[in-house]
Amino acid sequence: MGGFFEAVLSFPTVLLTPLLIVVIGYWLVVVVGGADPEGDGGGEGGFLGFLGLGGVPVSVVLSLLIVFAWFATLAGAELLGALPAALVLVGAVVAAWVVTRVAVLLLKRFLPAGAEPSRADFVGLTCVVRTGKVTRTFGQAEVHAPDGSSAIVQVRQAGNDDLRAGTVAVLYDVDTDGDFFWIIPADIANPS
Template sequence: MSFPTVLFTPLLVLVIIYWVVVISLGADFESGAVLGIPAPIYISLFVALAWFATLSGGEWHGPVPLWVIPIAAIVLAAVIARLLAIPLQRMLPDGPDASRADFVGLTCVIRTGRVTDAFGQAEVHAADGSSAIIQVRQAGRDELHAGTVALIYDVDPEGEFFWVLPADIARKGL
C-alpha cells in the first residue's frame, strides 16, 4: 500500500471484482478487442502486470528515483501484455467467425436480383431477433432472386460469405 504500488492497487481490486462477477454469474463480455483479444482480458493482463512491476520495482529500485518506476511499469506491462496477446489470439475463438457459425441452419431472404457462385446478398434473422445483411453464394444453378427464402448450410470464413440453397429444395431433401 505504498508508492508506487498504490497507484495500481485500486485498479487491481477492480479487475479482481470484475472477474469474480464474470465467473460467479457466468456473464459474457461482448466488448471490443484490443490487439486481437477481448478488451477485458487485455486490460486485466495489463493492470496485473503493471501492479506486479511497481511492486517489484519499489522493492529493488536501487539508485533509480522512485517516480520512474510507475512509468517503467506501464511500458513494461504494455510490452509483456502485447507479447502475451499473440498466443492468446490463437487460443480464443474469433468473435465474428463464432457468430457467423450461428447462422448456419437458419433461413434467409435473398435481397439481390440473383445469387451466383460469386455474388449475392440476403437478410437473416438471428435467434435473438436481430437481423443482418450477409453475403451469400450458391454452388448450383437454382433460381435464387429477391424475396426467395433460402437455407444457409455452410459458412466460408476466408471468403466471408455463406453457402445457400433454396429452402423448398432443402425441405424435400429431408
C-alpha cells in the first residue's frame, strides 16, 4: 500500500489528487442530498460545448475529466516512468478528454431532451368546448399542442358566458389543485 501512496503523492499525479478529493467530496454531498448535480445546467454551448463535452451537467463532465486524468497520470507515471513527467501529464489530459468525450456522447443518449412537459404549457392556447356547456364546476374542451397532438382537458369558467359545445375559447389559467383550466371565450380574449 505504501507504493500506491508514493505514486499518488508523486509528480504529476499529485497535481490532480486534491481535485480528485474535491470530486469525491462533492459526490458524497450529492448522495446525502446536499447538492443537485443537474442544477448546473448541461447546455450545448460555452467552453465545454466547444470542447465537445456539452449536453451533460457540468459537474458530471468535470468529475469524469478529473477522474480519468488522475487515473491516466497515475498509470502513465508508473508504466512510462522513462518519459518526462510533464509529457505524461499532457498525455493524461488528452486521454482523459477523449474518454470523457466518449462517455458524454453515451450519457447524452440517456438524458431527457428539453424540459418536462407540464399542464402550464397549454395556458394561452385556444380550445374547443366539447361538452354541452361549461360552468364553474363542469366542462371539457379539446386543446391542440404546438407539436400537433391534442388532449381533452377539464375546463371551468368564472363568468356567465354562454360557452357551449363548439365554442372556441382560450385557456388563461391552470388550477393544479383542481386539475382543470380556466377559460374565456376567444372573442373576448382577442378583440378585433
